[in-house]
Amino acid sequence: MTYLLEYSDYGSAGLLIPAGLVLIHLCALLSAFHSLQHVRTSQAAVAWVVGLVTLPYLALPLYWVFARNRFEGYREAIRDIGKEHDQSVTSIRRELFSEPCNQPRTFQSPLAQVATVMGTPVSQGNKYRLLIDGIAFFDTMLWQIQSAKRYVYASFYIIRDDQIGKRFADALIERANAGVTVRLLYDEVGCIRLSNRYLRRLTEAGVDVHSFNTRQGWVNRFQVNFRNHRKMIVVDGRVSIVGGLNVGDEYLGAIPSMSPWRDTSVQIEGSLTRKVQAVFAGDYYWAARADLPEADWQRKTDCGTTDSNDPSLQEEPSGLGAVCTTGPADERPRTSMMFSAAIGAAKERLWISTPYLVPDDAMIVALAMAKARGVDVRLLIPSVADLWAVYLAGFYYERKLAEIGVPVFRFTNGMLHQKCVLVDDSLTLIGSTNFDNRSLHLNFEVMVAIEDRAFICEVEKMLDRDFANAKRSNGSNRPLRPWFARAGTALARLFSPVL
Template identity: 40%
Template sequence: MEFGIPHLFGYLIALTHVLGVIAALHAVFTVRTAQGAIAWALSLLFMPYLTLLPYLVFGRSSFDAYIRARRQANREMHVAMAGLDWRDWVSEAVAARRSLDSGNLLAMPRLGSMPPLAHNQVRLLINGEATFEAIFAAIAAAKQVVLVQFFIVHDDALGRRLADLLLARAAAGVEVFLLYDGIGSHDLPRAYGERLRAGGVQVRSFATRRGLINRFQLNFRNHRKVVVVDGTIGFLGGHNVGDEYLGGKPPLSPWRDTHVELRGPVLTCLQESFAEDWYWAARRLPPLLLAEDFGNGEMLCQLLASGPADPQDTCSLFFVEAINAARQRLWITTPYFIPDEAVFAALHLAVLRGVDVRILLPARPDHRMVYAASSLFAFEALRVGVRIFRYLPGFLHQKVLLIDDCSAAVGSANLDNRSFRLNFEIMLLVHDSGFAARVQDMLEADFALARELREEDDQQINRLRQLGMRVARLISPIL
């Protein structure tokens, strides 16, 4: 029988559909959430030409194997830390925990692996100029150890300023460590790291696992942004290292983001979070410092480091607990609003309790598919009574929660499935009325620069865009 090009195409089409069916079954059995399994399975069954390769690279699940490997690394790290008497500071958390249990956030002390701690100082850093001025000043004054971790590091003006500063401290005898995510910083040239290593800086790229395909694995990314200097001052929040975070790249500029500066016992938790990630990347511990005197701070803080190796969905449960705790006010800012069913139900219940629920979102998209899905969820939230605002001046990237008049949270976690279950994130929860008041002032200024959505705005969107929003929502669990 003669075999020609048409026959070859026929066999390729049949093979693609067979592989699509196999991949769909694999997704049903291995993808962590029902929504994600359905999204992958349907797309693989009906659009295997478009989704088979993305599923192989981005969606294939080595989840169980990855969790086992990460948990084993964490256990090894804590065994290595046992000789440091590192957990002496936990005794200070007893009174703090009792104080926290007396409020509405009853689950928080048991949700994370790190306890709430008293006697901290937290300073709000609004936008990139304040953030990097404070971070660079702290690094420049370092005497012993500098720990730096970002999801994105660019080889641009800001990235080179950071590199020059790290090299200067390394030359002065300071131990300097830099950890960045391999996918988030995919365009960082090799020469950037080589220059730092040649100057004495220890540099690692956070990778999921070894192997060619895992090199491009978008899941299980390290989205944390952490800096700790000499165990006495630390930083976390939404900023990465790039000129766009200083508003230097239109059309998204001016960039709106928030960081915090920390002093006090909570820095032990921040160092422990960095140590877990560094140990995964390098299989050895960085130096960890316990300050002899943390000062006289009065704030009660809890650090929640979440990730896919947690025994529960820490990040999603954090948002659910925070929303459920609100009695008068719940204000949230996030660049991506793709809540799961539990978070959306908690928002709806908060409205029914009479809580002033507001969500501030960007008016400009940085990822159009995510923006489309986020827009559909925004209109659904609007219909159940949530007030939705679009920030107008530039791109909004901050991740902030304000709960009543007593608590606020700042960190790296977005309101989407990737932060809930696939990324390593970090949030700082602060129980202090003074800090909450400063967050309120900041957010009131942001709301003043935003436009509030109305239900009739949904009717002004053309049919084609509405279709795109619904398609985006179908695949939102895998965005």
């Protein structure tokens, strides 16, 4: 009898194993069909279909983690909040998305072209301050936090529990103790090493802290490949800071191998700050499922949205700007559209500074068209690696750009991390968006497009100095790297869609 029971149990297990294998193959076939309908490019769809059919045990989990390019739930979260806080959600949409009747009717300026393509309003009367490198950024950020009277909103991709991280926490806690509303968002992947002790210290002091958790709910359980890569500060709805710096000692050059750290941010005073605030509010709705009752949405002077009898609008507009917010919840490829509009608007000069060079085909075509028009196209990237896979993939695209005559320069004076675009003498974009597939398709990003002659002159001088500290790296067809580095470049290129 004991023998029969043992045989019976073994026989049941023997049936479960092949049934499980059949289930895996069935799920792989369904996933292959899903990829044909939803994967962004036909080449990627073919690759996933082949992998899912031939190697289902490996490809199936990878597909549901890495192949998704649409963030589910973000828009639904804002709609859910809107049912209870309609006025706030209406304010967000008003700040970030313009009605067709309010969009520029001419395409004479690059800013007008970018704003129209992005469907975002242009505001005027703003004041801008260029923050070059870590000392200027952190001194300004901490001073602005300490000056807050009503509220502070902060959002960062990376926060470290180090010296500058502690100063940042101290500043937030001091304001919270003074009765100021302080809210902090952080990306759970970017801050994976951030200690619970650091977060607990903030929350116990009254700081409202939330992670931008992309895996909320069962439907979103596998959304681990998306990131909130934005870096923003908003103080009392009057001043904001947007740029490429996170909170950590490395951004002050504390890591010798990547020192000095070269980065850029911009401080904004004026109505454009409300639009940065609207970006934070949308992220906060997703993270906390709550409103921002203290937020100031009072409208002041916005180009194209105020009373035409206002005498201030009869003067030559100054301090023009637009906030370009992009991410995987967009229904259109807004990041590619933003870059394409800026590149297409260039008539004389197009300078792009980015830490990561992994463009998609649309960006390469746009650069080729600008070069064919006789535009001075230049790209500036680092010669120091902080992410090796992305760094190696960049060598392939260097050669690709050399084929169309676009020079790529590598910065030789430390780690270059700034994200900056300069179009002629009339437009600059500064923010968090890299020139790579992850920023183009997988990250939540924010860029500020600015049309202000004095500010653009500062950016031009800054980039002139950067190019003076760089050497062209794709001017020769000879492979200057050893064979194993070239092999790593080829391998890294295969993973470029998720880098």
